[in-house]
Amino acid sequence: MSSVKTASVIASESASRNPYASFLGARNPMRVLTATPARLGKLIEGLTPRQIGRRPQPDKWSIAEVVAHLADVELVYIARCRWMLFEENPALVPFNQDNWVQGWEREREPIAETLLRFQVLRRSLLRLLRSASPSDLARTGRHVDYGTEQVSDYVAKLAGHDLNHLIGIESLRKLMLT
Ligand code: NI
Numbered sequence: 001m002s003s004v005k006t007a008s009v010i011a012s013e014s015a016s017r018n019p020y021a022s023f024l025g026a027r028n029p030m031r032v033l034t035a036t037p038a039r040l041g042k043l044i045e046g047l048t049p050r051q052i053g054r055r056p057q058p059d060k061w062s063i064a065e066v067v068a069h070l071a072d073v074e075l076v077y078i079a080r081c082r083w084m085l086f087e088e089n090p091a092l093v094p095f096n097q098d099n100w101v102q103g104w105e106r107e108r109e110p111i112a113e114t115l116l117r118f119q120v121l122r123r124s125l126l127r128l129l130r131s132a133s134p135s136d137l138a139r140t141g142r143h144v145d146y147g148t149e150q151v152s153d154y155v156a157k158l159a160g161h162d163l164n165h166l167i168g169i170e171s172l173r174k175l176m177l178t
Pocket of ligand 1: 069161165
């Protein structure tokens with residue numbers, strides 16, 4: 001149970017559970033999360049559907065696929081946060097990100113809709129997080145692979161994940177424009 005752990009144990013576990021910590025550095029994660037939807041929109045601006053949909057290599061995601069992945073992650077994380085906030089230490093199930101992106105392809109969703117879906121979910125997540133008290137943010141769930149996680153872990157994890165993919169989309173944009 002997380003309640004018997006000391007704060008330092010929880011902090012070190014959180015750090016090890018965020019594979020994107022290096023992208024975040026000393027930045028304020030809530031500020032990053034707030035800025036991402038507009039940054040993402042700017043990075044797509046002026047590109048043709050072909051440029052957005054083209055993979056740089058057969059086994060690398062296109063810009064559209066990365067945006068779809070961001071929308072998938074948003075959906076999963078917002079659901080996990082709501083589970084943790086509103087239920088008692090629930091089980092948090094993993095998802096196969098490649099299979100989800102592959103499944104999304106058959107929907108032929110226009111990129112504007114994918115982006116909008118991400119943006120609306122992000123705004124909802126930010127409202128959820130801003131309305132959470134410190135004790136809310138310390139509420140836990142049991143991840144099937146990673147063990148005990150807190151709502152606050154997801155703030156840092158998602159911000160680092162945003163930055164990682166924004167850098168990726170930025171270089172894809174450059175590649176498509178040259
Ligand atoms: Ni990712």
